[in-house]
Amino acid sequence: MLPKFSYARPPSLREALNLLDNENARIHSGGTDLLGCLRDRVFTTDTVVSLGAIPGLRGISASADGGLKLGAMTPIAEIVADAAVAGRFTALADAAGVVASPQLRNQGTIAGNLCQKPRCWYYRGDFDCLRKGGEICFAYDGENQYHCIFGGDMCYIVHPSDTAPALAALGATCRASSPSASRSVLVAALLVPPSVDPQRETVLEPDEIITEIVLPPPAAGLRSSYRKVRARASWDFALAGVALALVFDGDVVTTARVFLSGAAPIPWRAAGVEAAITGKKLDAATIAAAAEGSVAGAEPLSMNGYKIELFRGLITEQLNAIGNA
Numbered sequence: 470m471l472p473k474f475s476y477a478r479p480p481s482l483r484e485a486l487n488l489l490d491n492e493n494a495r496i497h498s499g500g501t502d503l504l505g506c507l508r509d510r511v512f513t514t515d516t517v518v519s520l521g522a523i524p525g526l527r528g529i530s531a532s533a534d535g536g537l538k539l540g541a542m543t544p545i546a547e548i549v550a551d552a553a554v555a556g557r558f559t560a561l562a563d564a565a566g567v568v569a570s571p572q573l574r575n576q577g578t579i580a581g582n583l584c585q586k587p588r589c590w591y592y593r594g595d596f597d598c599l600r601k602g603g604e605i606c607f608a609y610d611g612e613n614q615y616h617c618i619f620g621g622d623m624c625y626i627v628h629p630s631d632t633a634p635a636l637a638a639l640g641a642t643c644r645a646s647s648p649s650a651s652r653s654v655l656v657a658a659l660l661v662p663p664s665v666d667p668q669r670e671t672v673l674e675p676d677e678i679i680t681e682i683v684l685p686p687p688a689a690g691l692r693s694s695y696r697k698v699r700a701r702a703s704w705d706f707a708l709a710g711v712a713l714a715l716v717f718d719g720d721v722v723t724t725a726r727v728f729l730s731g732a733a734p735i736p737w738r739a740a741g742v743e744a745a746i747t748g749k750k751l752d753a754a755t756i757a758a759a760a761e762g763s764v765a766g767a768e769p770l771s772m773n774g775y776k777i778e779l780f781r782g783l784i785t786e787q788l789n790a791i792g793n794a
């Protein structure tokens with residue numbers, strides 16, 4: 470059962486921001502993640518502030534510079550169906566298309582997808598884990614088959630969003646407003662690693678609202694993709710995933726942005742892959758070096774060593790595919 474809280478549905482961004490002055494208030498977009506967290510007592514709140522009645526937060530529009538703007542309240546399903554996203558930002562279309570189930574894509578929004586809480590069963594369960602203010606991460610010596618192989622530092626979650634690595638690879642930015650200012654944050658810098666703060670998921674302050682996500686115009690020669698491997702063909706979170714945004718000049722990769730999902734507490738920039746392919750043709754030797762580069766420095770836990778082979782295979786498959794696209 471849900472605990473008691475007051476529910477506000479302000480008609481303007483200004484009023485919503487004022488309501489967030491109460492430190493314990495929580496933003497509600499589609500509610501597909503928030504309400505589950507409240508029901509399971511992952512955290513509590515006195516006030517839920519819905520963004521549903523605020524005009525102008527939903528929809529996809531072209532920017533003057535040739536990029537695209539996604540309103541924060543845009544449902545994932547609208548992103549999947551959008552021709553401009555499908556035609557020019559393939560990685561985002563791919564990622565949005567594999568988020569959860571059709572019902573959740575109809576209800577869940579793009580900003581909520583970026584800001585969703587981790588799926589670790591200790592964090593979501595009845596455990597006083599480090600991320601909830603306790604002393605330890607229970608996954609480290611526990612059931613850690615779905616946890617991270619990079620970036621674990623006292624807490625070993627993986628970030629659950631499929632759209633975050635795709636948006637990070639595409640160089641997207643979030644616009645966020647607070648009662649006193651607004652600012653831009655690169656999606657690649659939105660999520661906080663546990664080495665910085667294991668109790669915080671994003672750099673946003675409690676009184677900041679993401680209002681839109683801005684995609685820069687795609688560079689000439691850009692090819693992008695996102696693919697995730699999951700434990701079953703139906704809806705599921707990524708065991709391993711990769712977002713590629715590669716700029717080609719002929720068959721040579723001139724610029725590469727590569728982010729992994731299912732790998733780390735944040736979308737994990739695969740610097741080893743980028744270094745292996747930049748300035749190269751995607752031939753067999755280059756792809757083999759990139760596959761090795763994707764797992765260099767990985768630190769698997771007791772039950773997730775299988776992810777090493779998964780990432781090697783995924784990188785090999787996806788670089789072959791994008792090279793031949």
Ligand SMILES: Cc1cc2nc3c(=O)[nH]c(=O)nc-3n(C[C@H](O)[C@H](O)[C@H](O)COP(=O)(O)OP(=O)(O)OC[C@H]3O[C@@H](n4cnc5c(N)ncnc54)[C@H](O)[C@@H]3O)c2cc1C
Nearest residue numbers: 498499500501502503569577578580581582584630631679
């Ligand atoms: C069964 C299930 C399966 C799922 N599978 C996947 C999956 O495979 N891949 C995947 O990526 N996701 C998956 N999800 C997560 C789902 O996609 C997200 O829950 C959804 O996109 C969140 O959007 P929402 O609008 O419902 O967010 P909400 O639940 O409304 O909010 C989520 C969080 O973001 C904060 N927030 C919301 N909007 C804003 C804003 N504008 N500014 C600042 N903070 C904000 C909220 O306060 C809350 O903490 C799954 C969820 C469920 C329940």
